Amino acid sequence: MSAINACQLANNAPGLLTVGVITVLRTSEIWRLELAESIGDADGLNLAGKDILPVLSKPNSFLFLSELSFSGIRMQNIDLVHIHRLPRLANLLLNDTGIGNEAVYHLVALKRSLLQLSIATNPLVDDDAIPALLLLPKLSFLTILDTAITMPGLRRLAQGIAEAHRVLDIEVPAPCERYVENLSAHYVVFPAPPLIRLASAAPVLSAAALKRNLAAHAARNPAVVASGTKSEMVERLQRLLETRAADLLVREMIEAADVEEVRSSLS
DSSP states (O other): OHHHHHHHHHHOOOOOOOOHHHHTTTOOOOOOOEOHHSSOOOOTTTGGGGHHHHHHHHHTTTTOEEEOOOOOOOOGGGGGGTTTTTOOOOOOOOTSSSOBHHHHGGGGGGTTTOOEEEOOOOOOOOOGGHHHHOOOTTOEEEOOOEEEEEEEHHHHHHHHHHHHOOEEEEEEEEEHHHHHTTGTTTTSSSOOOOOOOOOOGGGGSSSHHHHHHHHHTTOOOSSSSSOSSSEEEEEEEEHHHHHHHHHHHHHHHOOOOHHHHHHHHHH
């Protein structure tokens, strides 16, 4: 079978990808596979659909495959071990597959090739998946829409991206996006003197200066307490400023904000 005919079969008639067909295709120069119809249960009429997965892991199979989609298929986390040997896999769609954090860790095996990843609409994926995502150094696009990843997880991800001097185009869960769009409701986003911006400066402030800083943030966010012992106020202000710094990195990552503007605001 020629490479062109193989591609036409895989891309235009995915429902025909039985074990026999996928076995024939595995040594072709096919570059894209859409497996939703091939693996999907089809109301009990395709119970052997997942039998094609082991074919993907056979040595020297699909050496030219760069795009693979399992979108909408119910997957087990362990199923992803079958794609570990795909040497050129750059674009992987796993949205709405029911996977969890374990599956994301299985993807680390693709760190040499993976450029684009969708794990959207998988509510079992949460902040514990962030370390695995940081181990994908070539990732340039990521969608985590409708996952259980929260702001603490995004802060960790943004910190890692910034430290590696990387740029990541990312789509984030709606609650996180709303939070980032409304940072001014949580604290003074860009404090001006005599207010401080660095958490490390808080311990040297007088009690009066600490109260002044906390009061300014409390004016934006009533949940901020601008009183207490000096040690309590130091801890509270440090925690607030650390959160602010991390949030700005998240905003930079999400909105592709001007890097120099953000970083100068942190100094």
